[in-house]
Every structure is written in C-alpha cells, then in structure tokens.
Amino acid sequence: MLEDKNKERTSLETLGEFGLIEHLTQHFTTKQPTTIKGIGDDAAVLDFKKKKTVLSTDLLVEGVHFDLSYMPLKHLGYKAVMVNLSDIYAMNAMATQITVSIAVSNRFPLEALEELYAGIQLACTTYGVDMIGGDTTSSKTGMLISVTALGEASEENLAYRSGAKENDLLVVTGDLGGAYMGLQVLEREKEVFKVNPNNQPDLEPYAYIVERQLKPEARKDIVELLAKLKVKPTSMIDISDGLSSEILHLCKNSEVGCALYENKIPLDPTVISTCEEFKMDGTMIALSGGEDYELLFTIDQADFPKIKGNPNLTVIGHMTDKSQGANLVTRAETLIPLKAQGWNSFQTE
Numbered sequence: 280m281l282e283d284k285n286k287e288r289t290s291l292e293t294l295g296e297f298g299l300i301e302h303l304t305q306h307f308t309t310k311q312p313t314t315i316k317g318i319g320d321d322a323a324v325l326d327f328k329k330k331k332t333v334l335s336t337d338l339l340v341e342g343v344h345f346d347l348s349y350m351p352l353k354h355l356g357y358k359a360v361m362v363n364l365s366d367i368y369a370m371n372a373m374a375t376q377i378t379v380s381i382a383v384s385n386r387f388p389l390e391a392l393e394e395l396y397a398g399i400q401l402a403c404t405t406y407g408v409d410m411i412g413g414d415t416t417s418s419k420t421g422m423l424i425s426v427t428a429l430g431e432a433s434e435e436n437l438a439y440r441s442g443a444k445e446n447d448l449l450v451v452t453g454d455l456g457g458a459y460m461g462l463q464v465l466e467r468e469k470e471v472f473k474v475n476p477n478n479q480p481d482l483e484p485y486a487y488i489v490e491r492q493l494k495p496e497a498r499k500d501i502v503e504l505l506a507k508l509k510v511k512p513t514s515m516i517d518i519s520d521g522l523s524s525e526i527l528h529l530c531k532n533s534e535v536g537c538a539l540y541e542n543k544i545p546l547d548p549t550v551i552s553t554c555e556e557f558k559m560d561g562t563m564i565a566l567s568g569g570e571d572y573e574l575l576f577t578i579d580q581a582d583f584p585k586i587k588g589n590p591n592l593t594v595i596g597h598m599t600d601k602s603q604g605a606n607l608v609t610r611a612e613t614l615i616p617l618k619a620q621g622w623n624s625f626q627t628e
C-alpha cells in the first residue's frame with residue numbers, strides 16, 4: 280500500500296516495444312521437452328507427440344480482477360499464472376507452457392513491469408512451465424494481463440466436468456473461503472489507510488488468508504498425488520468461483536444430482552475466526568466466495584480406500600440421481616438447494 284518514493288522510475292518510452300520485450304524476457308529459459316521454439320520468432324513451435332494438448336486462457340483487467348493498491352505487482356504476475364495453471368490441472372493434465380500478453384499505460388515505469396515479470400518467472404520456475412511468447416501493447420488507462428496455459432495428458436487420464444456418476448464421492452482439496460476472507464481484510468485495511476495513511480496495518484493474525492488471496496498456489500501436487508495413488512477422477516473442476524457454482528457445473532455437465540454435507544466442508548481456523556469477526560457465515564463463504572483455486576472432483580466409491588486419511592483430500596458429499604437435485608445437507612440435516620452465487624463478472628449490484 281505504501282509507495283516507495285525512492286524507487287527508480289524508468290519510463291517505458293526509453294526502451295521502445297522491442298527493447299521492452301527483450302528486457303522483460305531475457306532471464307526466461309525453456310526446459311520442457313515439448314518446447315521446440317519459445318520466444319523470438321513469429322510463433323512458438325511445440326511438439327506433444329502422442330499426448331493430448333490442453334489449452335486455457337484467462338484475461339485479467341485492472342479494477343475488475345485486481346486492485347493494485349494492495350496487490351503487489353510481483354504477486355499479480357504470480358497469480359495471473361496460477362489462475363491458468365489451475366485450469367490445466369483441473370483437466371488432470373500437467374502444465375507445460377504459457378504465453379503472457381500485457382497492455383500497459385505509461386503510468387507504469389519499467390521497474391513495475393520488472394516486478395510483474397519477476398512474479399511470472401517465479402511461477403514458471405516453481406511449476407516447471409516454459410514461457411514461450413506473448414504480446415505487448417499500450418493501454419490508455421488500466422493494465423490488462425492475459426495468460427494462456429498449455430498442458431499435456433494422455434487421453435485416458437483427462438478428467439472432464441461431464442464424467443460424474445450417481446454414488447460417486449465428491450472430494451475437495453485443501454480448505455475453502457480463505458481467499459475471500461483475505462480480500463475482506465485487505466479491503467478493510469485499504470479503507471483505514473485512506474482515512475489515516477500513517478496507520479500501518481497489522482496483518483499478521485490474517486497471514487494465512489491474505490496469502491490465499493495474494494499468492495494462491497495451483498494444485499499441481501494433487502495431479503501428481505492422484506497419479507501416485509492410481510485414482511482417476513471421474514470428473515474434475517477447479518474452484519475459482521466458489522464451491523456452490525462449481526458443484527452445479529459438475530452436476531449439469533454430468534447429469535447427476537449431489538448431496539453436499541455442510542459439516543464436512545473444510546475451513547481453516549483463520550477463516551472461521553475472521554468470519555466471526557466480520558459477522559459472516561463460514562459455510563456461505565465457502566459456497567460463494569471465490570479464488571481458492573482448489574480442485575473439486577468425483578471418484579468411484581471403490582477408490583475411497585486409496586484416498587482415505589489423506590490430509591489434502593476431504594470427502595464432502597456424493598453424487599445422486601439427477602431428479603434429486605443438488606443440495607446442501609445442513610448441520611440440522613435439512614436440505615437446501617444449492618444456488619450459483621459465485622462471483623460473476625457481469626453481475627450488476
């Protein structure tokens with residue numbers, strides 16, 4: 280939130296477009312065997328041999344998807360990559376390459392873009408993906424970032440949203456609601472800061488959820504874990520908009536219903552305590568808060584012994600006949616139909 284007045288500011292105009300691209304991408308190297316040619320020609324060249332190629336794109340717009348007043352640019356670069364890798368892992372595939380396209384105004388100095396690319400590079404090295412190209416253009420006002428991720432999987436391993444069967448178990452990774460509650464804390468501190476800029480926020484008690492918002496991790500480890508356990512999900516999706524809307528996607532695409540048990544939804548203690556502080560309901564936040572980037576999948580009941588007791592995986596329900604609908608089974612054992620109250624970018628308030 281505090282701007283460092285002593286930081287150097289090199290205007291983008293001093294480099295020109297080609298100089299800028301070269302400067303930002305100079306430290307990136309490619310390691311994937313499927314990358315034949317990365318940055319530096321008119322197009323990248325890839326060779327996936329006998330594997331299926333998986334591809335996903337996201338567009339992030341300043342003021343809609345991110346707020347630079349509390350989002351450091353390095354984190355933004357990292358998160359922009361995570362959002363996309365998460366989609367690749369949600370197909371039960373391994374991410375291999377990304378492209379990154381940006382539109383920036385001259386309000387951003389070179390140093391700001393260096394930060395952005397440092398985050399992108401950290402994501403690439405941590406997750407073992409190659410950056411193989413992109414595009415750079417100017418914007419009159421805000422910043423735009425579009426990332427495209429590519430991945431590979433053998434045909435039999437691909438997990439679609441459409442494969443869930445009646446009686447399959449519904450499984451979620453990690454815990455839910457953290458990213459949304461982290462955002463609530465950051466928004467509150469932003470308001471406090473507006474009133475009193477000398478007020479340094481103490482975010483320490485909220486470290487876990489603030490990190491869930493600012494530095495999410497895509498669940499590559501789960502794709503590896505499932506392969507090791509020899510569990511092939513019958514369907515899978517990543518949780519970007521909230522549990523409720525993702526469950527409804529699985530139900531709709533698989534033509535099944537679902538019973539989700541409220542008392543099984545995994546919540547971190549920090550989420551529970553912050554919900555109390557904000558007078559919010561933890562279940563509601565898990566159902567409707569977005570950006571957790573966990574994986575939600577279904578497995579055949581016969582595979583239950585393979586995942587039982589794994590601390591990364593929680594069985595939260597099971598799939599039912601379509602006619603029964605998708606329901607939350609509350610702690611009081613009443614049924615409430617699930618609604619898609621997830622974050623929707625076209626929603627008018």
Ligand code: ADP
Pocket residue numbers: 300304317318319320321322379380381410411412413414415
């Ligand atoms: P073209 O004029 O054909 O669009 P560019 O000059 O935009 O070519 O790009 C030259 C090379 O740099 C290409 O390999 C392209 O993919 C890469 N590139 C351009 N912008 C970016 C960026 N923001 N991040 C990463 N690579 C980029």
Ligand code: MG
Pocket residue numbers: 413414415
């Ligand atoms: Mg170009």
